[in-house]
Amino acid sequence: MSTPETSPQAAGSLNRATILLTTLARGSRKGSTLTELVKRSGLPRPTIHRVLDSLMELGWVEREPDSGRYNLGADLAALGYSAIARHPIARVAETTLSALAESLRQVVYLGVRSGLDMVCIGRYESPSQIQIGKGYVGLRGPFGMSLSCMAMFAHLPEAEVQDIINANMARYHRIEGFDEQGFHRTVADAMRNGYGTYDNIILDRSTSGLAVAILDPSGHPVAAIGTTYITGWLDDAGKQRCLEQLQLAASKLAQRLFMELPAS
Amino acid sequence: MSTPETSPQAAGSLNRATILLTTLARGSRKGSTLTELVKRSGLPRPTIHRVLDSLMELGWVEREPDSGRYNLGADLAALGYSAIARHPIARVAETTLSALAESLRQVVYLGVRSGLDMVCIGRYESPSQIQIGKGYVGLRGPFGMSLSCMAMFAHLPEAEVQDIINANMARYHRIEGFDEQGFHRTVADAMRNGYGTYDNIILDRSTSGLAVAILDPSGHPVAAIGTTYITGWLDDAGKQRCLEQLQLAASKLAQRLFMELPAS
DNA sequence: TAAAGTTATCCGAATACCGGACATATTAAT
DNA sequence: ATTAATATGTCCGGTATTCGGATAACTTTA
Numbered sequence: 001m002s003t004p005e006t007s008p009q010a011a012g013s014l015n016r017a018t019i020l021l022t023t024l025a026r027g028s029r030k031g032s033t034l035t036e037l038v039k040r041s042g043l044p045r046p047t048i049h050r051v052l053d054s055l056m057e058l059g060w061v062e063r064e065p066d067s068g069r070y071n072l073g074a075d076l077a078a079l080g081y082s083a084i085a086r087h088p089i090a091r092v093a094e095t096t097l098s099a100l101a102e103s104l105r106q107v108v109y110l111g112v113r114s115g116l117d118m119v120c121i122g123r124y125e126s127p128s129q130i131q132i133g134k135g136y137v138g139l140r141g142p143f144g145m146s147l148s149c150m151a152m153f154a155h156l157p158e159a160e161v162q163d164i165i166n167a168n169m170a171r172y173h174r175i176e177g178f179d180e181q182g183f184h185r186t187v188a189d190a191m192r193n194g195y196g197t198y199d200n201i202i203l204d205r206s207t208s209g210l211a212v213a214i215l216d217p218s219g220h221p222v223a224a225i226g227t228t229y230i231t232g233w234l235d236d237a238g239k240q241r242c243l244e245q246l247q248l249a250a251s252k253l254a255q256r257l258f259m260e261l262p263a264s
Numbered sequence: 265m266s267t268p269e270t271s272p273q274a275a276g277s278l279n280r281a282t283i284l285l286t287t288l289a290r291g292s293r294k295g296s297t298l299t300e301l302v303k304r305s306g307l308p309r310p311t312i313h314r315v316l317d318s319l320m321e322l323g324w325v326e327r328e329p330d331s332g333r334y335n336l337g338a339d340l341a342a343l344g345y346s347a348i349a350r351h352p353i354a355r356v357a358e359t360t361l362s363a364l365a366e367s368l369r370q371v372v373y374l375g376v377r378s379g380l381d382m383v384c385i386g387r388y389e390s391p392s393q394i395q396i397g398k399g400y401v402g403l404r405g406p407f408g409m410s411l412s413c414m415a416m417f418a419h420l421p422e423a424e425v426q427d428i429i430n431a432n433m434a435r436y437h438r439i440e441g442f443d444e445q446g447f448h449r450t451v452a453d454a455m456r457n458g459y460g461t462y463d464n465i466i467l468d469r470s471t472s473g474l475a476v477a478i479l480d481p482s483g484h485p486v487a488a489i490g491t492t493y494i495t496g497w498l499d500d501a502g503k504q505r506c507l508e509q510l511q512l513a514a515s516k517l518a519q520r521l522f523m524e525l526p527a528s
Numbered sequence: 529t530a531a532a533g534t535t536a537t538c539c540g541a542a543t544a545c546c547g548g549a550c551a552t553a554t555t556a557a558t
Numbered sequence: 559a560t561t562a563a564t565a566t567g568t569c570c571g572g573t574a575t576t577c578g579g580a581t582a583a584c585t586t587t588a
Contacts, residue, residue: 011277011281011315011318011575011576012277012545012546012574012575012576013276013277013278013544013545013546013575013576014277014278014281014318014319014322015322016545016546017278018322018324021343022343024346025343025346025347029349029350031350033565033566034565034566034567035564035565035566043547044546044547044548045547045565045566046546046547046548046549046567046568046569047545047546047547049566049567049568050545050546050547054278055278058278058279058282059378059379060282068566071350072343072346072347072350073347074347074351074376074378075378075379076343076344076347077344077347077348077350077351078376078378078381078383078385078404079285079286079289079336079340079344079347079378080340080341080343080344080345080347080348081344081348081383081384081385081401081402082288082289082336082383082402082403082404083289083336083337083338083340083341083343083344083402084341084344084345084401084402085293085400085401085402085403086293086295086335086336086341086402087338087341091401112338112342114323114338114339114342114343115323115339117342119342119345119346120345121342121345136349137345137348137349137355138345138346138347138348138349138350139346139349140342140346276543276544276545276575276576276577277544277545277575277576280576297534297535298534298535298536299533299534299535307578308577308578308579309534309535309578310536310537310538310577310578310579310580311576311577311578313535313536313537314576314577314578315576332535
């Protein structure tokens with residue numbers, strides 16, 4: 001009725017495998033137990049067991065010998081290197097964002113959307129001031145729960161934004177300390193401003209942040225750059241400068257990503 | 265009869281999907297056409313077509329709108345980031361090998377085995393002397409066609425080495441300028457020395473190289489470090505020093521990878 | 529305009545996927 | 559020890575899905 005429910009076409013076992021791999025990717029880096037997968041994926045247990053066996057045979061899933069936890073496998077990682085080589089956002093961004101982190105003296109994150117998830121594909125910190133943050137490359141969470149998502153929301157059709165939020169609301173609420181009021185306010189702010197910003201909202205109550213989207217030539221967001229700082233460290237002018245630097249970096253990257261290469 | 269032929273168990277469509285994805289990963293970064301996939305994978309064309317459709321629906325495969333070439337998709341890359349986060353060899357090696365490249369003033373490669381393939385998962389160059397090499401992160405080729413493979417051969421059971429070589433011989437011969445004599449000599453050298461080395465052999469006739477394996481506590485090779493230089497740039501003493509530095513880096517990495525972490 | 533090559537679609541037969549039900553560890557509680 | 563509770567592993571028959579030969583549509587070359 002309200003939810004689309006339109007994906008009857010894709011191959012059966014492949015679908016199951018994808019759901020499981022995504023579920024594993026959403027889980028902790030230490031891996032997941034079978035029962036955790038049952039709870040989080042919603043698939044019947046025998047099915048999971050069987051599909052995991054197949055995936056293990058392919059090397060896409062591994063099993064910690066002692067703990068028995070399932071985890072994404074080495075062959076999938078190897079395949080990932082090749083897939084990443086064909087989607088070079090993070091590689092292209094490497095120098096620009098490292099320099100940005102250095103200049104801001106703040107940690108800078110790069111993220112992309114994958115279905116209903118946000119995936120962190122880059123983390124850059126100033127060597128002079130190592131700041132310990134919770135984000136790491138490969139981290140996956142519900143799309144909408146980070147400032148980078150807000151920046152991308154601002155450039156997505158409003159209907160799509162609503163669809164994503166509706167589909168993920170249950171997952172948001174599972175996060176400790178989630179404040180739906182503040183969340184909707186942050187989204188509205190982002191849609192109005194064209195970039196993401198918050199102070200003392202969402203999760204961590206002592207941090208503020210800024211994020212901007214990287215747009216393709218048609219205006220569709222393909223990634224987002226975000227940065228976090230202790231609330232109060234930046235006054236309004238400082239915030240403005242920070243925002244401008246982010247925007248500059250984003251447009252520079254967009255240009256480099258979508259620039260036509262001269263015919264060789 | 266002679267070949268094992270023992271893999272009847274894994275799920276059908278998953279198997280097909282894996283073969284296709286691997287075939288795509290082996291192909292150029294620009295993607296592959298359907299007919300190329302037919303030739304290289306050996307699967308019937310309608311099957312490929314159907315499975316690719318499913319894979320595209322999942323976001324694991326994409327299609328260049330104008331050229332019609334198939335390629336590994338963005339969602340697979342996103343999944344790859346998570347898988348790589350759980351197999352941190354490249355991350356752990358980052359600083360050590362960058363320093364090594366700087367010290368040697370040569371390009372240093374890091375590679376792992378995936379089935380019958382070698383995958384390049386790291387490339388480190390000295391900023392002071394940028395050297396253009398053919399290897400890039402994500403590059404995938406038949407296992408055995410690089411020095412890093414030789415280094416790993418040296419620590420694999422001889423029977424397994426023979427199996428790999430037999431299985432890949434047809435692929436070797438497809439490479440222009442392949443010299444079977446020299447290849448076997450290089451393998452024998454590696455098995456004897458415990459590390460990989462060549463001068464003017466295999467492919468590029470003006471380069472020499474050195475490579476050593478990274479071993480897990482049981483002695484099994486998990487990755488290899490390799491470096492290339494113009495033949496003649498290093499005399500015997502220089503070669504020896506270079507080898508020692510590689511071996512030092514390899515053992516340092518092994519130690520860091522398999523060191524028990526103190527309970528937190 | 530024909531011929532060669534590449535891509536897309538049908539569709540019946542055969543297969544291997546599906547998951548409820550059951551059996552077997554493994555851990556926790558009495 | 560014994561029971562209870564939880565997690566993991568295995569069977570197996572019905573049926574939905576996959577399989578690929580055959581054919582059609584489309585595109586480039588001669």
